[in-house]
Every structure is written in structure tokens, then in C-alpha cells.
Amino acid sequence: MIDVGRFALAISFFVSIYVIVVSLIGVLKKDVRMVASARRGIYAIFFLSSISVAVLLNAFFTDNFQVKYVSHYSEISLPGYYKFTGLWAGQEGSLLFWIWGMAMAVALVAFQNRKERDHRFLPYAYAILMVIYAFFAILASFMTNPFDLFPANQIPADGNGLNPMLQTYGMIIHPPALLWGYVGFAVPFAFAMAALITNELDPLWIKKTRRWTILSWILLSAGNILGSEWAYAELGWGGYWAWDPVENASFIPWLTASAYLHSVMIQERRGMLKVWNMFLVVVTFVLTIFGTFLVRSGVLQSVHDFGVSEMGPYFLTFMFAVIAASFYLIYYRWNDLKSDNQLESFLSRESTFLLNNVILLALAFATLWGTMFPLISEFVTGEKITVGPPFFNQVNIPLFLVLLIILGICPLIGWRKATAENLRKNFILPGVLAIVTAIALISSGMRDIYATLFFVFSVFVTVTIYMEFHRGVRARKKLAGEGVLKALGSLLWKNKRRYGGYLIHSGIIMIFVGITGSSAFNVEETQTLGVGEGLKIRDYTLRYEKIYFHRESNYDSATAVLTVLKDGKKQGIIEPEKRRYDKYAEEPTSEVAIERSLKEDLFVILASIHEGDKVTIRAKINPLINWYWIGGIVAFFGGLYVLLPEYKRKEEAEA
């Protein structure tokens, strides 16, 4: 059975080579049958990689510990849903999962375009996607094969178990979202390169990949947010983002992809920024490979990495080959990538989009620079250093602030040319409300400059978004004679891209508010308590009632029971827990207890247990933190809304 998985994976590699060859022959000889054969080859690859995944999953669920990978990441008593997550818990399995995601994406692309025969760039796009697939398949088949077996006389009776920190519900969604986000960016990259090769540089390749780009962006966003939720609920330090190299590795392509999603609008509307968009597509894809490299090479220390492996040089070679080939193609088509139009005014939405791109790229550069700086510094000075949160906070906060300001200014400035009068009119309300907010915050005692600025500009941006909706509803009321709700409904339905975009911006504002509140105004207290004693933190008192111990399938647990009193009134019971997993007895974990509200979280950790049932409790209040998660959800659904089919006017639909 295991051999079936191994062979399916190896055969899929050879089929990918076949697809590359027949795609290229098909397009060069203009043989449609060859291209059709390539497409069927792509479906076969998806089928083969699905078999490999199914075989590995079966090995997990049947506790087949002869498979080294299964024995490393599973055990008999591991709950079923965590056996499922074992698929992406380690180097080999996650690489197989990456491959499967890639095969699925390419199969979907082939299926979507099965009736397209007029575009030469499609077979090239298939070939490029298959080159990427082949690279990963060769690594998985011949370097880190998830189907490697123990000799028959050395099969362990039970596995090592899954790392306790990975035994959390977040593990079910977070890694797949990130991995599929990474995979998805291969599609716009392949189409962009194919457009360059064939010189079919009209916006068709952008239209064909728009949904892929947005979907990948949504998945990457969801992956990042879910990752921070995992850190918050599982790592037990009360924070959610540690500027860890691997976190950064998924954040950097998110930034460049966000820049691309904005600047590509200018190309679609005005035929401008073609070179820039090509550059962003390439950079985003290369950064996804870079992220994969960071996790898998062990060059930088991280709580996420898979340890040192020999794959680093292969990833680096692949990355540099991609960069060299892509930039050569851009250079080769430089003249064909010239803009169709020129800017009519400095003060236009196009300019603000460019400015937004500069800031997003500056953030990406600063984060990449900080992530790689330990290596650079060691190379230059010979001394190892660490670049941690204080560095990133100092460098990135000002850039985030400017990004926030641009988020507000952008919708106030029209496409092509804005007049001074329009600007004045559009800026008055948000400007005044921002000033009022500033006065209110300062007079209420807020002295933190950054926090004040972030709140003030969040209000500014929120008002500009509201104004956009208000203007649209008013126009529909006037022109179509609709009521407010119907006008709002029509507005949202008929302009999904625009208003979905504003929903995403609203989500981003909420995220900024959540970060600001929880960072600037959190408080923390630690205290050792005997039964009946209380820990006081702001207006809460945590009264320690008792501790009880129990046994689950694969761990022992100790749970402290604390009564939460707020202003002296009982609010409820909170139960932080400590676990000691059988297979990781030397690494006890904390299961935090969180009392959530829109105003703040009461975050309680059972830090240690002492003789006489005494416990040390660490409590933290994180104000406004839940707006971070809510913002993530709003941005996620805003993104999904943008993905819905575009509304077509009657005459367009008939045409």
C-alpha cells in the first residue's frame, strides 16, 4: 500500500515532465491535440498526487509506524483529527501537501481554460506551472520522501506523537491556508511569464488570474491571522505576533501581493504600470519560495521551522533561476511593456496607489531586511546577533502609520484628476472628525503618541469609507429612486469589487485598532496563590478556588479553577490548564483560559503548580484585542465578496 503512494508521487514527477514537453511542442507546432494531452496530463498529476496523500493519511489512521514520517508525528492515542493534521506537521508531509495543493491548483486552471484554444500563452503557463511542480516533486520523491520505511525488524510499537504545541484546532486550518496561499501565487506568476514569452501582454492574463490572486491573498491573510490566533491561544505568552522569521516569511509576500492587487487596477483601467506589475508578480512568487526555503532550510532559528535540512541549496538555486529567467523576460519585453497612457495629474488616485505601493514595498523590504540581517551582520562582523521584536517595532510602526493614512486618503482622490475643490469637500468631514478624536483622546489622558495617531487615523479612514458608501447610496436613491436599504443592496451587488475592497479596508482598520489597543494598554500581573486567595488586575479579581487533575487519551492535565470577580461582582469561572503529554513529558504545555469581550480579553495562564496546591497565575488584560480577529474575519469575507461573479449590465449580458 505504501509503495502505491511512493510510486504515484514518483510517476507524477515524470508526468509533469511529459506535460512540459507536450505543452511546448503543442504551442510551437500549433498542435491542439498536444495541448489537450498536456491538459489531461495535468488532471492525471492531480489524481496521482491525491493517491499519495490518501495513502499517507491512511497510514496515519491505521497507525502504520513502519512509515518513518507517521511514527515521528503520530501515536496510537492521538485523536483522529490530529492524525489528519499530521499530514502537514513535518517536513516531508507538508511538502507532499504543498505538491498536492499545487496539482489541484493547476488542474483547476486547466479545467477553467479547457475551451480556450486561441491563446498561445496557456500552454506556456501550463509548462511553467509544471516546472514548479516538478521541482517540488523531485524534492519530495528523492530527497525527503514521506513514504520512507523502517526495516521490518525495527518497526516501533508506537509513534513519537505530535508536538503538543501543534495539538490545537488552529493547526487544522492555519498551515493549509498558508500553504495554499503560497501555492496560489504560482498561477499569476506562470501566466505573467507566459504572457511575456508570447508577447500577449493585453490585460487578458490579468483577468484570467485575478481570482487566483485574490484567493491566494485571502488564504495568505487567513493563514497569517489564524497563525497569530494559534500563537495567542497556544504559546501562552499573551501575544500574537513575535516577528519570528517564519511569521515574517509569510507576511512579506502578503505585503507585495497587496501592492500588486492595488497597482494591477491601474493597469486594468489605464494600461499603465505594466513593468511594475510584472515585477510585483515575480517578487511575490519568489518570496513564497523564499518563505518555503526559510521554514525548510534551518538557516534561521524559529519556533516554526522543521530543523536543519539539506534542501536549502536547492531552494536557493531554484529561486535564483526564477529571478534570472523572469527579469530577463521583463528586460526582453521592456518596450512592449510601455504604458498605454500617461498621468494627467499628480493628484490622482493613480498617484496614491503608487504611494501605497511604495509603503507596502518599504514594509516588505524592512521586514525582509530585519529577517535576514542576522546573517548579513554575521557575514560582515563575524559575530552572531539576533533581530527581534524591538527592531521590527521601531522600523515598521512609522511605515504602518503612513500606510494607514494613505488608506484614508486614497478613496478621497478620484481617478485621473482631482480638483482642489473636490479635495477640500472630501477632506472636511473625515479631517474634522479625526481632529475631534485627537482632542477627545488627549483630553481623556492618552499620552502615547503612536497609539493616539493610530486611533485618530483609524477614525479618519473609517469616515472616508463610510462616505464612499453614503455617496453611492445617495446617488442610487436620487437616480433610481430606491430606498436606503435597497440602494445599499444594489450598490454592494453591482460593484462587488469596489465595495468588497472597502470591506477589506474596514477589516484592516479593525486590525490596526486591535493591535494598537492590545499593545499600548495591556497590563500583566503574576502571583502565587493559595486556595481562597486572589490576584488583582485592573478591575478584575481572580479568586483561586481549587485545582483538579484528570487524564485524557494522551496526556495528563492539571486545571486551576478561579472565580472571576469584576468590581466585586462574580462574572464566572475561568480554568487555565497545564498538560503533560505522554510522548513529550519533558515539555509541559499551558492551555490558557481567555474571557473574551469586545472591550478586552482577560488572559489567564497557569504558570506553575507548587506544593500544598498553591499555584502561580499569570494574568493579562489585552484591551481591544478581539477587534484584531474580527477585522481578520471582515477582511476575509470582504475578499470572498470580491471573488463573487461580477454584475453585468443587461446590455453587456445580452452582448
Place this chain on the structure above:
Amino acid sequence: MMKNRLHKIIFSLVSISIIAGIHGYLDVPQKVGLSLFSKGDKCSPIFCGLNSGVPSIPRLAYADVQGEVEEALICQCGCGIVLKHCPHQDCGYAIPARKYIAELVKEGKGKDAIIEIFVKRDGQKALAAPKKEGFNLLGYILPFIALLGAAFFVSRVLKSWTSRGMREEEKVLEHLPEDKGSELDKKIEEDLKKLD
């Protein structure tokens, strides 16, 4: 006039970020995670709860020093997280290090002195962020230099595009009878409205 205005906007925004960066450079908030801001002693009542009847418990001064030191040092167990928040409950580095810091605090040593002891013992890698001196200073300032360069480059590109665009527009209009020009403009406006 418009050009100057945008120039001003671009440079104001870049200036804000650079000034803010310098502000951060001068006053380092040694905090962990995405703790974007230094935590002020005074909290806005909006977030603290205006009618709190429970006074906060007095904490010993050394507890603050301990926390600050633990946030300024990186755990060397491989987790890559600051000492205070190492997620490993039985960490072979973090637990003895915290005890050692507590002892040093009790001896009366200040934050900087304790950090220096760790740097001497474990090297510069013990710090959560490198000192702003020598080559490492470049780490802090290069992102802002890059931003300034990018902003300058973009403003030049915008300027050249705009003037070229304006020249081309003028040329087209010169060769068009007035009524045709306005018809053309109307058509463009209509098309753009459709796009919008």
C-alpha cells in the same frame, strides 16, 4: 499647483515615517511581539475602566526591572522568542536565566548592567535587537534610506509621466476642433464612469 501639492503630500508622509522612525530610534520601546507602543503609566480611562473600585496591587520595583530585562533578551533555546515569553515550560535556558536575573536584581544591579552581563556571557546574540552601533546601525537606518530613495524615484517618475501626459493631451487638443474635443472628453468621462 497640483504637482506641488502632491510633492508636499509625498514628502510629508515620508517625513512622518522618518521622524517617527527617529523617534523610535531615540526612545526604544523594548517590548515583545507586536507590541507596537511603549506602555504608558497613565492609561486612558476609555480602556482602563472609569469606575474601577479595585486598586492595583503594589508590585515590587525589581519585578519591573526583571520584566524589562527579560523582554530585552532572546531565549537561546532556539524558540527565537524573548526570554520572558519562551513558550517552553521546562526550558533549559529560560528558567535558569530568569532565576539568575532575579538574583542580580536582588543584588541591586540595574537593567543595563544585567543585560551587559548576559551580553558578556552569551555574546551579542543574547540581545532581542542589536545595539545601534557600528555595522548594526545600518540595519536600523537602511529601510528609511530605501524609503526615501523610493519616494524620490516615484515622485520623479510621476513628474515625468504627468508632464508627458499633459504635453500629449495638449497636442491632441490643438489638432481637434473645439466641439470634437468636448465630445471626446465626454466619451472618456462616460467610459471611466462605467469603469468606476
